[in-house]
Amino acid sequence: MVFTLKASLLMWLLIIEADIFLGHIPLAPYGTPGSPETAEAVAKASRQSTVVFMENHGVITGARHIEEAEWFMENADAYCKMVLFADMHGGKLNQVDEAGIADFLAIRKNIGYAVPEGQPLYNFREYNGYTMGIAGEKKD
Numbered sequence: 133m134v135f136t137l138k139a140s141l142l143m144w145l146l147i148i149e150a151d152i153f154l155g156h157i158p159l160a161p162y163g164t165p166g167s168p169e170t171a172e173a174v175a176k177a178s179r180q181s182t183v184v185f186m187e188n189h190g191v192i193t194g195a196r197h198i199e200e201a202e203w204f205m206e207n208a209d210a211y212c213k214m215v216l217f218a219d220m221h222g223g224k225l226n227q228v229d230e231a232g233i234a235d236f237l238a239i240r241k242n243i244g245y246a247v248p249e250g251q252p253l254y255n256f257r258e259y260n261g262y263t264m265g266i267a268g269e270k271k272d
């Protein structure tokens with residue numbers, strides 16, 4: 133996925149279904165394949181999400197069974213494509229407001245997925261040179 137090559141985090145709070153099921157997708161720093169340092173970086177990142185982007189490697193998922201891991205991978209891939217296609221069309225992206233965040237975090241907890249304490253609500257607000265809007269906000 134292109135986000136692993138750019139060494140960038142995928143912004144979240146754009147598509148609620150992805151946020152509920154995938155959570156905040158962390159980026160594990162580059163490391164030599166198979167090295168203890170890489171394993172440690174991925175283990176640390178995996179405490180935050182069921183999906184981990186590995187800088188200049190790819191994506192890994194963890195789950196209760198293989199079908200769920202495959203489902204997470206397919207959803208991460210689809211989410212990345214949607215963000216890239218939306219960006220290619222030149223429109224500015226909007227994120228969900230804080231009330232929406234509270235709702236989907238509650239859903240995430242209720243279905244048994246982790247919500248790390250102290251995780252920022254927005255991983256970033258700037259994207260491609262502009263500040264993303266909030267869904268439902270009045271536009272000038």
